[in-house]
Amino acid sequence: MGLGEDFSLKVEGLDRVLSPIRVPYLMVVAGNPGSGKTTLALTVCYRNCLEGRKCLYVSFYEDREKLFSYMAKLGLDLAKAEFGGYFKYLRLPAGSSVDTAVNTISTELSEGGYRVVVVDSINVLLETVKEDAGKRAWLLNFFYNLPTITNGLGILVAELPYGSERLEIGGIEFVADAVLLLKHRIEDGFLSRVVEVRKARGVPLNQVELPFSITESRGFEVWVPPVIEYVSEERGEVRLPCEPLRRAWGHLHRGMVVNMVYPADSDYRDAVLPILALAIENDMRILMISYKYPPQPIIESLKYRLRTLGVDEDAVEGVVSKYFKVVSLNPFGFSVSQLVIRENTIIDSENPDIVVFHGVEIPRAGVPIARHIKELYNQMNYLKQRGVLVIRIAAYTNRESYSLESRIGEALLRFYYDVSSGSSVRYKAFAYRRNSLPTIISSDELAKCVEESIEVIKKYTKKPSL
Ligand SMILES: Nc1ncnc2c1ncn2[C@@H]1O[C@H](COP(=O)(O)OP(=O)(O)OP(=O)(O)O)[C@@H](O)[C@H]1O
Ligand SMILES: [Mg+2]
Numbered sequence: 001m002g003l004g005e006d007f008s009l010k011v012e013g014l015d016r017v018l019s020p021i022r023v024p025y026l027m028v029v030a031g032n033p034g035s036g037k038t039t040l041a042l043t044v045c046y047r048n049c050l051e052g053r054k055c056l057y058v059s060f061y062e063d064r065e066k067l068f069s070y071m072a073k074l075g076l077d078l079a080k081a082e083f084g085g086y087f088k089y090l091r092l093p094a095g096s097s098v099d100t101a102v103n104t105i106s107t108e109l110s111e112g113g114y115r116v117v118v119v120d121s122i123n124v125l126l127e128t129v130k131e132d133a134g135k136r137a138w139l140l141n142f143f144y145n146l147p148t149i150t151n152g153l154g155i156l157v158a159e160l161p162y163g164s165e166r167l168e169i170g171g172i173e174f175v176a177d178a179v180l181l182l183k184h185r186i187e188d189g190f191l192s193r194v195v196e197v198r199k200a201r202g203v204p205l206n207q208v209e210l211p212f213s214i215t216e217s218r219g220f221e222v223w224v225p226p227v228i229e230y231v232s233e234e235r236g237e238v239r240l241p242c243e244p245l246r247r248a249w250g251h252l253h254r255g256m257v258v259n260m261v262y263p264a265d266s267d268y269r270d271a272v273l274p275i276l277a278l279a280i281e282n283d284m285r286i287l288m289i290s291y292k293y294p295p296q297p298i299i300e301s302l303k304y305r306l307r308t309l310g311v312d313e314d315a316v317e318g319v320v321s322k323y324f325k326v327v328s329l330n331p332f333g334f335s336v337s338q339l340v341i342r343e344n345t346i347i348d349s350e351n352p353d354i355v356v357f358h359g360v361e362i363p364r365a366g367v368p369i370a371r372h373i374k375e376l377y378n379q380m381n382y383l384k385q386r387g388v389l390v391i392r393i394a395a396y397t398n399r400e401s402y403s404l405e406s407r408i409g410e411a412l413l414r415f416y417y418d419v420s421s422g423s424s425v426r427y428k429a430f431a432y433r434r435n436s437l438p439t440i441i442s443s444d445e446l447a448k449c450v451e452e453s454i455e456v457i458k459k460y461t462k463k464p465s466l
Pocket of ligand 1: 031032033034035036037038039040070073074159214215216
C-alpha cells in the first residue's frame with residue numbers, strides 16, 4: 001500500500017469518471033440540505049470497509065441509532081462494519097471547539113489503520129471559528145492533510161445553504177483533488193438528483209453532470225451515460241423464429257434495438273407472438289416494461305391468444321412463466337431522467353435478455369422529443385452495453401418521434417392496414433434492417449409468421465421438461 005496506490009470509491013459511475021484515484025486523495029462533497037451528502041460519504045466509507053479498509057466517520061449528527069437505521073434501509077450495515085472493527089462512528093458534541101475536535105480525531109487516527117476519513121460536516125466543525133483566516137489555518141494545517149496522515153481517502157462534507165452553489169470555505173476548491181456538488185431539483189414536477197463533478201484532478205472531464213438516485217436496498221447509484229466507442233454491437237446472434245422475418249432481417253444480435261410500430265387507431269396484438277417464439281428459440285428471457293396496462297391483463301391476454309391458437313393449457317403456463325415477465329410503470333409518475341433510472345434499476349435486478357418497451361408513445365407524448373431523445377439515446381446505449389436485445393413497441397402518433405426513434409434502432413417493423421380483401425382489415429408490414437434494403441411483408445406472410453411462431457412455441461413445450 002504505497003503512495004500513489006489506486007483507490008476507488010466503490011460507487012460505480014463515479015469511479016468511472018474519477019479514476020484513477022491515487023491516494024492520498026482529498027474529496028469535497030458539497031450540497032444543499034437533503035441532497036445526499038451523508039449518504040454518499042457513508043456509502044464510500046462502508047463499501048471500503050467491505051474491502052477491508054478501515055473508515056472513520058466524524059460527525060455531529062445527534063442520533064447514532066437513527067443514522068444507522070436510515071443507512072441500513074439503503075443497504076449499509078454500519079453496525080456490522082463497526083462490530084467487525086472496520087467502521088468507527090466518532091460523534092463530536094455540537095459546539096466543540098476545533099481544538100478539541102482535532103485532538104479527538106488525531107487520537108483516534110493514531111490508533112492506526114484508518115484509510116478513509118469522513119468529516120461530516122466541515123462547516124459545522126469550523127462554525128466556532130469566527131474569522132476566515134482562522135478557518136483557513138485549520139484547513140491547511142489539519143483537514144487538508146487527513147488523506148496524507150492515513151495515506152488514504154479524505155472526504156470533507158460541505159453544507160451549502162438552499163439556493164447556493166458556492167463553497168465559501170477557505171479556498172477548499174483549490175486544495176481538493178475532487179469536488180462533487182450534489183444537487184436536487186424539480187424536473188417536470190418531480191425530484192431529480194444530479195451530481196456535478198466540479199473538479200477532478202488528473203482526468204479529463206467529459207460528463208460533468210450525472211444523474212443519481214437514492215433508493216432502498218440499492219442505495220446511492222450514479223448513472224453515467226455510456227461512452228459510445230465502448231459500446232459493441234457484435235454480440236451473440238439471435239435467430240428469428242419465422243421465414244418472413246428471416247427474409248426481411250436475416251438475423252439479429254444482442255445489443256440491437258428493434259422498433260415495432262403500428263397505427264395509432266388499433267393494436268397489432270400478435271406482434272408479441274414472434275417475440276415470444278424468438279425468446280424460446282434463443283433461450284432468452286423477456287422483460288416487458290409496459291406503460292399501458294398492468295401486468296395481469298397483458299399476461300392473461302397473451303395466454304388467451306396462445307390457447308386460441310391451439311397451445312395446450314400446461315404448455316401455455318410453462319412457457320409464459322419461464323420466458324415472459326411484465327413490469328408496469330406509469331411514466332408520468334417520474335421525471336424523464338428518473339423514469340430511465342427506475343427502468344435501468346429494474347432491468348439490472350431482473351437481468352433479462354430481451355427488454356420490450358410497450359406503449360412508448362405514452363412517455364414521449366409528455367415531453368418534447370428533443371428532451372426525451374437524450375435520455376432515450378443514453379438508455380439504449382446502456383442496454384446495448386449490457387447485451388440486451390431491445391424491442392420498442394409504439395403506436396405511430398407523430399412523424400418526428402417516429403423518424404428519430406427509427407434512427408436509433410437497427411431494425412424496424414412498421415405495420416400498416418391491408419384493406420385489399422374487402423371489409424376485413426389485415427396487417428402488412430414495412431421491414432427495414434440497417435445496411436440492407438427495406439422490404440414489404442405481406443399480410444399472408446405476417447399470418448405465416450404467427451403460425452410458424454406458434455409452431456416454435458408448441459415444439460418447445462412438447463420437449464420433456466428438465
Ligand atoms: N430509505 C430511503 N429511500 C429513498 N431515499 C432515501 C431514503 N433515506 C433517505 N433518502 C433520501 O436521501 C436524502 C437524504 O440524504 P442525506 O441525509 O445523505 O442528505 P444530506 O445532504 O446529508 O442532508 P443534510 O444536509 O440534512 O445533512 C433525503 O432527501 C431522502 O430523500
Ligand atoms: Mg448529512
